Amino acid sequence: MQNALYMDDSYLKEFEAAVVSVKDGKFVVLDRTAFFPQGGGVECDHGTMKRKSDGEEFKVVFAGKFEGSISHEVDHEGLKEGDAVHCTVDWDRRYNLMRCHTGIHVLCGVFSQEHKLLVTGNQLSTDKCRVDLNMEQLDIELVKKCFGKANEIILQDLPVEVYYKSREEAEKDPSLFKLAIGFPHDIDTLRIVDIKGFDAQADGGCHVKTLSEIGTMEFVRAENKGKQNRRVYFTVN
Ligand SMILES: [Zn+2]
Structure with a gap:
């Protein structure tokens, strides 16, 4: 490329x-x-x-x-x-998408660390953000709790760093691939997006430099989307 x-x-x-x-x-x-x-x-x-x-x-x-x-x-x-x-x-558009994207990484970290729930997909557009969650029964209260926790993490204003790792080295740490949706598997060097002290992911996208830039993540609604799949909509404000 x-x-x-x-x-x-x-x-x-x-x-x-x-x-x-x-x-x-x-x-x-x-x-x-x-x-x-x-x-x-x-x-x-x-x-x-x-x-x-x-x-x-x-x-x-x-x-x-x-x-x-x-x-x-x-x-x-x-x-x-x-x-x-x-x-x-178009910076307004891009910056919005960056805030949502880093926000998804925070949310994904909370889901997986606290409840062993995996995010299996995401959709980010300027007016709508959503994640697909591998969750047997839709538990709205639990999802809301995770948003609360994500906002606590954001308030810690952790730095977000980007660096590269060889595929060989990266594959020793499977936690780097929780969110590796659509990540090409034929490349030798992986880009890592690391929310310092919280969660690191192999990722090719654009992110903010510190968590406070995200703002506040707000749960909007959730719906059933297939047997194991719960679709969760949110905004960043
Ligand atoms: Zn990502």
């Missing part, structure tokens, strides 16, 4: 890049990008690309991974291979 800048700096909002290829007029691959591509249950970034030669602006309406590259869908045709562009990530 081309240089995915968000992996090492999830606070990067603007960057310079060159167009490597354009498919069907609107699907643009850059030599480097800070746009997070949709994946692992997390929505992609939006934003803009401004061509430096004439200032023409293209809206980025979708980003996804295709054949190992991050492809950006823009709102109209015109970009050409070799164009230099100035890119801006």
Whole structure:
């Protein structure tokens, strides 16, 4: 994959890049990008690309991974291979998704550490966050208690660190893979998102630097979704 800048700096909002290829007029691959591509249950970034030669602006309406590259869908045709562009990530959208994403890791840590419950899926969009929980009987009181505990952990304002481990080394610690939803299994180096002193996960997403940035996690509702599966909706405020 081309240089995915968000992996090492999830606070990067603007960057310079060159167009490597354009498919069907609107699907643009850059030599480097800070746009997070949709994946692992997390929505992609939006934003803009401004061509430096004439200032023409293209809206980025979708980003996804295709054949190992991050492809950006823009709102109209015109970009050409070799164009230099100035890119801006829609930061309100991204920051919201980051807060929800780190929040899910806190919640997942509480579910698993306190109740041996596993999160088997998640969906993060700007207006809705949900996790799927492997739980035999839906126990709303217990779920609510876990949100209370998650908010206590957030108040401790633990730092969140990102680093890399070899697959071999990472596989010695199965707890790193609790949330490894859709994580590619053919790569040698794993990115670890570590809420210091609480929970570390193999993860390719964008996270806040300290837990207080999440705000407050609020339980909204839960529903049965299949035999073992309880779907839990929440917001971060
Ligand atoms: Zn994650």
